[in-house]
Amino acid sequence: MIQGVSTPPAHQTSPGDGADGTPDPIEVASRPRIPDAALAAVDRVDRDLVGMDRIVELAAQLADLGPDDREAIREGHRRLVRKMVELDASDLDFGGPACNGVAWYRVDGFKRPRPEMGAYSLDESDVHLLSLLSRTQLERLLTNYSVDFGYTLESADQDEPDRRFRVTAYVDNGHVAVCQRMLAWKPRALRSLGFHPVIERGFMFRHVRDGITLFTGVTGSGKSTSLDAIIDANNDDSEGHILIVAQPLEFVHESRRCVIRHREVGTDVASFVDGMVQGLRQDPDIVVVGEMRDPATITAAMEMADTGHKVFSTLHTGSAIESVERIIAEYPPVEQERVRHRLGDVLRCIVSQKLLPAVGGGRVLAKEVLWVTSAARAAIKNGNTNEIYQMIWQGSDQGMTTLEQDLARLVQVGDVSLETALDFANNKRRFLSLVR
DSSP: OOSOSSSOOTTSOOTTOOTTSOOOSOOOOOOOOOOHHHHHHHHTSOTTOOHHHHHHHHHHHHTTOOHHHHHHHHHHHHHHHHHHHHHTOSEEEEESGGGTTSOEEEETTEEEEOGGGOOOOHHHHHHHHHTTSOHHHHHHHHHHSEEEEEEEEOOSSTTSOOEEEEEEEEEETTEEEEEEEEOOSSOOOGGGGOOOHHHHHHHOTTTOOSEEEEEEOSTTSSHHHHHHHHHHHHHHHOOEEEEEEESSOOSOOOOSSEEEEEEEBTTTBSOHHHHHHHHTTSOOSEEEESOOOSHHHHHHHHHHHHTTOEEEEEEOOSSHHHHHHHHHHTSOHHHHHHHHHHHHHHEEEEEEEEEEEOTTSSEEEEEEEEEOOHHHHHHHHHTOGGGHHHHHHTOGGGTOBOHHHHHHHHHHTTSSOHHHHHHHOSSHHHHHHHHO
16 A cells, blocks of 8 residues: 555654654644545555666556546645745745655745645655656656756736746655746846946847856856846847747746747757757847856857857856856866967856845845956956956946945845855955955
């Protein structure tokens, strides 16, 4: 029989239980039942199978699940996702042993379990998550142990928009888990992000028509939000063609003054590189590349910029200097001199972002901004990237700011506490010199 049909496995205590396993005042609520046909599929899996072998067999047993049963399971997931919208949560974690049988939501930067959404056994959460995947997505999960895809929650109200999510399904200690991120239901106004007018002009195709602009930061630092704001601003400002190559697609923009095409890696195009190479024949003005994650993608992005296109992309780096060094370090030593010169020619701007807990709740954006002046370009080409920080420090009249300067500004206006800002500063000595 299936283990723990309505409760977590017996060897686990439910979230909120005391150290001795006795329940605390938080009760784990009921939730939609997994269909009997799905539970029967679990029972047909050989209990001696573990890890990926078990997941593969369970997926095969679920392949013949009827459309009504599959829809019932997917409605259970929509229930979890609606809770995200209700809480204004940025992320949902669900499935796998780490979640202890319940859904976890990140609200204002803090991730906590929500037992009121009900408890699931490991078998049930595996069935739940495998039933969400299309055949192609399932094949990728079984091959790569992870798959990224977009998810849409249709609105029940015609006056409310559908909500988009970025989902990663992966294998966690022999079971299936997901992390689901909620995307903005509409782009923010570019002006609301607080960039200097010089930098705002640099983002616009009307004023700067080529080169690479990078948005960098850890996962969840607001890079996609900033890029969507820039796409939306250009969509209202210029007549042209914007090509977005992403994995997965996140916010889907409506064409207004620009034709905006969305190509998802793995669904519409094989790779980021292929998306850019093919894009050269599709007459784009602006190209947005989801991530520059390897030398081939970086090279293709530089070629797009070389041929007169305006390119935006992202990196998982924490500062402007680190971003330059990371790109160059992706190449073998014998190629780094050539790459350094080429990067100096095509790079226009780097924005490194962090989201901080705000005073009174919510989160606030802090950023470091480098506009690549002739002096910064020379520093990149000559390998003197250590000089760039001082250029940013002294470049406020050109729209530049170090992270430490922006953190000090946030402290001065009362948006973040001194302690929080100090925790997020890259150069704590410089930051303290500004706030003393």
